Amino acid sequence: MIALKGAGIRRGERWIFRGLDLSLAPGRCVAVLGPNGRGKTTLIKAVTGLDKLDEGTRTAPPLVAYVPQVIAPLPYRALDVVVMARARSLGLFGTPRRADYDIARAALARIGAEAFTEQRLDRLSGGERQLVLLARALATQSPVLVLDEPASALDLANQSRLVAVLRDLRAAGEHAILFSTHLPTHALEVADEALLLMGPEDQRQGPVDAVMSESNLSALYGTPLRRRQVAIEGHGLVETIIPLH
Numbered sequence: 091m092i093a094l095k096g097a098g099i100r101r102g103e104r105w106i107f108r109g110l111d112l113s114l115a116p117g118r119c120v121a122v123l124g125p126n127g128r129g130k131t132t133l134i135k136a137v138t139g140l141d142k143l144d145e146g147t148r149t150a151p152p153l154v155a156y157v158p159q160v161i162a163p164l165p166y167r168a169l170d171v172v173v174m175a176r177a178r179s180l181g182l183f184g185t186p187r188r189a190d191y192d193i194a195r196a197a198l199a200r201i202g203a204e205a206f207t208e209q210r211l212d213r214l215s216g217g218e219r220q221l222v223l224l225a226r227a228l229a230t231q232s233p234v235l236v237l238d239e240p241a242s243a244l245d246l247a248n249q250s251r252l253v254a255v256l257r258d259l260r261a262a263g264e265h266a267i268l269f270s271t272h273l274p275t276h277a278l279e280v281a282d283e284a285l286l287l288m289g290p291e292d293q294r295q296g297p298v299d300a301v302m303s304e305s306n307l308s309a310l311y312g313t314p315l316r317r318r319q320v321a322i323e324g325h326g327l328v329e330t331i332i333p334l335h
């Protein structure tokens with residue numbers, strides 16, 4: 091459904107990534123991991139088509155739903171921001187119909203953000219805004235969801251909600267999902283595969299269990315990390331990543 095082949099993006103003389111292959115099939119979820127400045131946002135934007143490749147090829151459907159890390163705090167109701175996702179199906183001078191508002195409300199409900207429906211975006215917190223953006227992405231009804239660090243502004247309760255929403259979306263199998271994250275545990279909890287940006291010309295993609303080994307993760311972040319399973323009553327074995335300071 092989405093594929094990059096031999097993809098490269100350069101900033102001046104410096105390659106941010108090069109020779110990158112990525113494939114994202116329907117119903118699959120891939121997490122992108124890498125330290126600050128390694129190129130996660132650049133890659134995400136390349137996948138959406140917002141950034142053009144300097145090398146390689148991109149195959150994608152016409153509409154890719156994209157959740158950026160931040161959005162300007164627009165002075166509009168959350169519902170109106172979410173309904174903007176329907177613009178593509180309205181034509182040039184079309185206005186949203188009842189069915190579009192129904193889709194927008196359903197998207198807000200699906201992520202448990204109905205409470206923000208009538209609130210203005212510029213009066214919501216950064217984390218609340220991010221949930222509204224996720225609803226907007228769902229309201230596009232695109233089969234591909236691309237999210238840039240969707241948990242970055244979320245508190246623990248909302249991170250937990252986000253993980254539950256992403257797991258639910260993955261289980262429903264309607265979307266191909268790509269998300270970047272600084273939280274490797276989210277990749278373990280949600281994704282089928284991880285793509286590790288080890289270096290500009292070194293990327294490793296594979297099933298999360300295999301590719302997110304202690305040695306790969308420690309090399310990725312340049313700090314010793316351990317993976318452990320913790321038994322938690324009612325939840326079974328939970329995977330966790332522990333940095334060794």
Ligand SMILES: Nc1ncnc2c1ncn2[C@@H]1O[C@H](COP(=O)(O)OP(=O)(O)OP(=O)(O)O)[C@@H](O)[C@H]1O
Pocket residue numbers: 101106124125126127128129130131132133
């Ligand atoms: N428009 C630009 N012009 C020049 N360099 C850029 C531009 N945008 C990003 N970069 C550089 O490209 C590199 C990758 O940036 P990117 O934002 O993709 O990293 P990231 O992995 O998403 O980082 P973070 O985890 O901090 O959000 C960085 O070194 C950044 O300085």
